Each structure stands twice: as structure tokens, then as C-alpha cells.
Amino acid sequence: MALVPVAAQPAQSASDVVEEVERTAASGDKVGQLAAYQKLAAFLANDPNQQNVLGLIIQADLQRDIARAAFAISSEDACSALELGTAYLDQARAIQARGTETDEPEAIDDMESKLSKERRRMRCAHSGPRAEVGTPDASLAGHYYLSGVMETGSELLLKADGQFEWYISYGSVDQVAQGRWGRTGQTVTLAADVAAADAPLFRADEVIPWDGDAERQLRRFERAEQEAIIAARCPWSIATTTTLWSYDLANPNPAGEAELAKASEAKLAAEAARDEASRIIAKAAAMTASEDERAAANVAMEMWFQAQADMAQAHHDANLPEPDIGSPAVPPECQLPDEESYQPIPESEWRRGVGVVIGDPAREMRLSHVEVTFVFGDGHHETTKTRQGGFAFAPVRSRTAVEQIVLALSEPVSRSATLAIKPLPEGIQAVIVDTQQIVEPAFSVMRLDVEGENLIPKDMPRGRYSRN
Numbered sequence: 001m002a003l004v005p006v007a008a009q010p011a012q013s014a015s016d017v018v019e020e021v022e023r024t025a026a027s028g029d030k031v032g033q034l035a036a037y038q039k040l041a042a043f044l045a046n047d048p049n050q051q052n053v054l055g056l057i058i059q060a061d062l063q064r065d066i067a068r069a070a071f072a073i074s075s076e077d078a079c080s081a082l083e084l085g086t087a088y089l090d091q092a093r094a095i096q097a098r099g100t101e102t103d104e105p106e107a108i109d110d111m112e113s114k115l116s117k118e119r120r121r122m123r124c125a126h127s128g129p130r131a132e133v134g135t136p137d138a139s140l141a142g143h144y145y146l147s148g149v150m151e152t153g154s155e156l157l158l159k160a161d162g163q164f165e166w167y168i169s170y171g172s173v174d175q176v177a178q179g180r181w182g183r184t185g186q187t188v189t190l191a192a193d194v195a196a197a198d199a200p201l202f203r204a205d206e207v208i209p210w211d212g213d214a215e216r217q218l219r220r221f222e223r224a225e226q227e228a229i230i231a232a233r234c235p236w237s238i239a240t241t242t243t244l245w246s247y248d249l250a251n252p253n254p255a256g257e258a259e260l261a262k263a264s265e266a267k268l269a270a271e272a273a274r275d276e277a278s279r280i281i282a283k284a285a286a287m288t289a290s291e292d293e294r295a296a297a298n299v300a301m302e303m304w305f306q307a308q309a310d311m312a313q314a315h316h317d318a319n320l321p322e323p324d325i326g327s328p329a330v331p332p333e334c335q336l337p338d339e340e341s342y343q344p345i346p347e348s349e350w351r352r353g354v355g356v357v358i359g360d361p362a363r364e365m366r367l368s369h370v371e372v373t374f375v376f377g378d379g380h381h382e383t384t385k386t387r388q389g390g391f392a393f394a395p396v397r398s399r400t401a402v403e404q405i406v407l408a409l410s411e412p413v414s415r416s417a418t419l420a421i422k423p424l425p426e427g428i429q430a431v432i433v434d435t436q437q438i439v440e441p442a443f444s445v446m447r448l449d450v451e452g453e454n455l456i457p458k459d460m461p462r463g464r465y466s467r468n
Contacts, residue, residue, distance in 0.1 A: 016042060033079070034069040041066060053108070056092040060085040060111050064118055079124035085115050100298060112443045116194060121413050122436055123199055131187040134182030136162040142251050144465035156190075156455070156465050162455035164190055168442065170283045175442040176363060188455055190446040193436070201437050202407050202417045208357070215350045217357075217391050217428075219340060226336055234334035235302040259318040262300040266307075267323055273307035276300055277328035285331040304328055337462070355393035355428045356404050358386055359436040368391030368431055375404035377423060391428075401425040413438050424449050 017039045023031035044059050049158045063085030070078035092108050101169060118124075138160055146154035146168075154168040166179040169172070179192040208214060277300040285287060285295035304327075312322045359366040365388050373383040374382040374394040380392035394402070401423035408416040415438070421429055448465065455465040 023151075030069055030073045033158065034066065034073065037062065037066045037069055051091075053092045053095050056088045056095075057107055057111050060088040060115065063088065064111075064115060067118055067122065068349070072393070078122050079119070082115050082119050082122070083126055086112070087120070088116075093460070098239040109443070109445045109459075113441070116444050118443070133162075133180050133191045134184035136160065136181065136186070137188075140183060140188065140450070140455075142328075142467045144467055146463055146465055147310075149463040152463075158188075166190065166442075166446075177442050184215055184451045185452070188448045188450060190443070190448070192444055192446075194440050194441075198436065199434060200399055200417065200420060201409070201415050202358070202435055203221065203432050204405075204419045205430040205432045207424065208430060210350070210352055210426050210428075212347075214428055215345050215352070217389065218351060218353045218355065218393050219345075220353075220389070220394060221341075221387055221391050221393050223336070225384075226351050230334055230336060234281070234331070236281055236284075236297050252465075255318040259314075260320075263311075263314040263318040266311040267325065270304075270307040270311040270327055273300075273304040274328050277304040280327060281334070282331045285333040287333075301328070327468075334373055350430055352396050352426050353393040354396055354424055354426050356386070356393055356405060356431050357428055358390045358392075358407070358431045360433050365435055367409075371408040373406040373408075374402045375406065376400045377403050395421070396426050402429075405429060405431070407431070409438065 004398065017036060019401040021033065021040055036425075041059065043060050044062065047055075049055065050059060053360070054408040057228070067078045067081040067085070070076075070081060072380060089108055089112055136158075141158050141160040144158070146152065146156075148171075152168065152170040152437040155166070155440075157165040158181055159165075162180055162182060164177075164178045164179060168176075171302065177190075177192040177347060179190060181188060181190045185187075189278050277297075281297040284293045296421045311325075315322045356372055357366070358370050358372075366386075366388075368386050368388055370386045370390075370392070371383065372386060372392040373381055376397055377383055378400040380397060380400070384392050386392040402425075403421065403423050405419045405421060406416070407419065443459075447458045449458060451464075457465070
């Protein structure tokens with residue numbers, strides 16, 4: 001499809017089209033919304049006042065809206081709109097390169113990142129030219145370390161062949177990128193690689209034979225499944241362990257009869273709340289419990305926690321240690337079996353299974369919450385989800401094997417795949433996932449100023465990359 005905006009109807013004004021966009025968006029008419037967006041794009045494209053850097057960024061953003069509306073109705077216009085949006089950004093960069101406008105460099109990069117994210121989500125091949133980075137400068141090649149940014153670690157490796165590797169860690173967030181780099185004047189430009197739109201998200205790798213480690217992973221998975229079931233059935237039992245208050249009673253002040261009496265009454269009230277909570281949660285934990293009984297258990301546990309806190313406070317006021325009266329009884333339905341020891345599991349005790357482990361070795365990542373359906377040769381299906389460590393398991397079935405694995409990912413993008421594998425009666429099928437397709441990259445383009453031996457990121461308020 002040619003990258004040309006749809007011609008606007010001459011009888012409408014720009015304000016009319018804006019009203020049409022708002023009206024169709026409110027009504028939920030996706031087809032009408034797409035047509036209105038396209039009319040608005042035609043007005044902006046023909047408006048001389050919108051051909052500056054800011055106007056071109058706005059038009060690129062509008063093409064992103066067009067792509068979303070087109071994608072929602074499965075129109076082939078979605079990818080074409082994203083290409084047109086990129087073309088507008090290229091025009092904006094050309095204006096900056098001529099020096100007639102110097103504002104908005106970060107806004108262009110930010111919009112390009114947003115278009116790239118949509119391109120991956122919609123699986124559009126990017127046919128436009130790759131970002132211009134300049135020429136690699138051998139004098140700048142080397143290993144750089146970020147300094148000047150608190151609680152942040154980052155490294156940048158500029159290779160002499162024009163490739164780079166980058167890493168940053170702050171808080172619980174780790175991000176990586178790799179791609180091309182070059183120098184133009186006093187600016188170093190990094191252009192991160194983008195995953196090919198037609199590359200498979202999942203692919204089957206090696207099969208791991210069943211052994212002691214596999215058996216251990218199976219048991220961890222089973223325990224995690226039990227924990228999830230109990231957490232859903234008995235949410236009030238999560239915090240039933242009593243933590244006694246700790247006070248310094250080495251030099252107590254004399255307590256009066258009123259304080260002592262209040263402490264005794266508070267203890268009796270806490271014991272009563274404990275027993276009442278035990279009775280109510282025992283009913284609420286049953287498989288046949290009603291929603292009213294489950295709601296009553298939550299109220300009973302709240303009353304117990306308050307009574308226990310009141311008892312602790314009253315005993316402190318009376319210069320007495322808090323008595324240990326225990327917690328409400330946990331019903332068997334809410335109890336997990338004891339943790340297994342970490343001693344080797346004898347092969348004679350192996351339960352065995354068939355499983356998958358899903359991860360990206362390049363980024364040392366494992367994926368949890370991936371829905372996995374094991375399809376056996378006899379037509380039987382077992383569906384579960386990967387848990388911590390990227391593992392999921394199904395029971396072994398006699399005289400048949402798993403022949404297909406169906407994978408469904410809901411976050412951060414919705415994707416699914418069916419992998420045909422060699423018949424697997426037991427063992428673990430390793431599956432490699434290309435996380436570059438689903439994880440928002442830290443950046444599409446990063447620019448750094450060359451200051452002596454240091455590289456100063458343009459989009460950071462402080463910090464510098466140095467080779468020492």
C-alpha cells in the first residue's frame with residue numbers, strides 16, 4: 001500500500017474532523033474512528049504550519065493512532081501507518097540536521113520508540129532505512145562504566161567493528177541492549193537492534209532427560225501450585241502467625257489496679273476472638289463454603305488481629321509481658337505440607353513427569369505466567385502455567401507421549417504458538433523465547449556527547465561513561 005494519507009473531504013473543516021474523531025471514539029465505532037483519523041491526517045499533511053519538527057512529531061503520533069484503529073479491525077493499513085509515521089520522523093530529523101530547528105531531539109527519539117513498540121506488537125516488518133549512526137571511531141572503542149548516578153550501575157562496550165553492548169541496573173530493574181554505534185562530530189549515536197518481525201517468538205531447543213534436578217523442580221512446581229490454591233481458598237490464613245510485642249520492662253513504672261484489670265480483660269477478649277476466628281475459618285475453608293462464610297472469616301480474622309493488638313497494648317500499659325496465647329487454628333485445608341529437605345531424592349522415590357522450561361539464555365531470563373498446554377498423542381490435554389524459574393509440568397501418561405506444546409503469553413503482549421516436538425514420554429523440553437520481541441527496549445537511539453575521554457548521555461540529567 002502506498003504511504004499516502006487519505007484525501008480529506010473538502011466540505012469539512014479541521015474542527016469538523018476533530019469532532020468526528022471524538023464522536024466515533026466515544027461511540028466505539030472502530031471503522032468510523034479509523035476514517036476520521038485518516039481525514040485528520042490529511043488535513044495536517046496539507047497544512048504548511050504543521051511541517052515543522054513539532055508538527056511532524058504530532059503527525060507521526062496520529063499515524064500511531066491510525067495503526068491502532070486499523071489493527072483493531074484487522075485492516076492491512078496498520079503497518080503502512082507506522083511506516084508513514086517513521087517517514088514523518090525522518091523529515092523532522094532532516095530539518096534538525098539543516099540547523100533550522102534544534103528543539104525536540106528527545107521527542108523524536110521517544111516517538112520512534114513508541115512506533116517501534118507498536119511495530120513489534122503488530123508484527124510489522126520495518127522497511128525503512130536503518131537509523132544513521134555515523135562512523136565508528138577506533139579511538140573511542142573500549143569498555144565504559146557509568147558514574148555520577150546514585151544506586152545505578154551501567155556499562156557500555158563500544159566495539160571497533162561498530163557494534164555495542166549496553167547494560168543498566170537500578171533498583172529491581174535490569175535492562176540490556178545491543179546494536180550499532182558510530183560518531184558524527186562530537187556525538188556518539190547508539191542504535192539498538194530491533195527484532196525481526198517475522199522471527200518466531202518461541203522455538204523448541206534441547207530435551208533435558210529426567211534426573212534428580214528435574215525431580216526437584218517438579219516438586220517445587222507442585223508446592224507452588226498448592227500454595228496458589230491455598231492462597232485463593234484461605235486468604236485470611238496468610239498472616240496468622242503471632243508476633244509478640246517486645247518492650248523494655250527492666251525498669252517498669254508501678255501499675256495500678258485499673259491497668260492490671262484492663263490487661264486481664266484484654267487477654268480474655270483476645271482468647272475469645274482467637275477461638276471465634278478458629279471456628280469461623282474452619283467453616284470457610286471447606287470446599288462447600290459460601291461467599292458469606294468466606295466474608296465472615298475475613299471479618300473474624302480482622303477482629304482477632306485487633307484484639308491481639310489491644311491485649312499487647314494493655315499488657316504494656318500494665319508493665320507486663322504480652323502473654324503467648326497462640327493464633328487461631330489453621331484448618332487442614334489451609335495447611336501446606338512440610339518443606340522437603342534438600343537432600344538428594346532417591347530415584348526409587350521419583351514421581352517423574354513431563355515438563356517445559358521457558359527462557360531467554362541471551363538475557364539470562366526465565367518466563368513465569370506463560371500458559372502451557374501439553375498435547376499428548378492420545379488427544380489428552382493438560383493446561384497449566386509456568387511458575388518461578390520458568391518451569392511447568394504435567395503428569396506422565398502410560399503408553400503415550402507429549403507431541404505438541406501450545407504456549408500462550410498474555411503480558412506484556414498477547415502472543416501464542418504451537419510447537420510440534422519429538423514425542424516426549426518424560427523429561428523437560430527447553431523452549432527459547434526471543435524476549436527482544438516482547439520486552440520494551442530501554443531505547444531505540446541513544447546519543448552521547450564526547451567530552452575528552454568521557455561520554456555524556458544527552459538524556460540523563462547527570463552521569464558520565466568513563467573507561468577507568
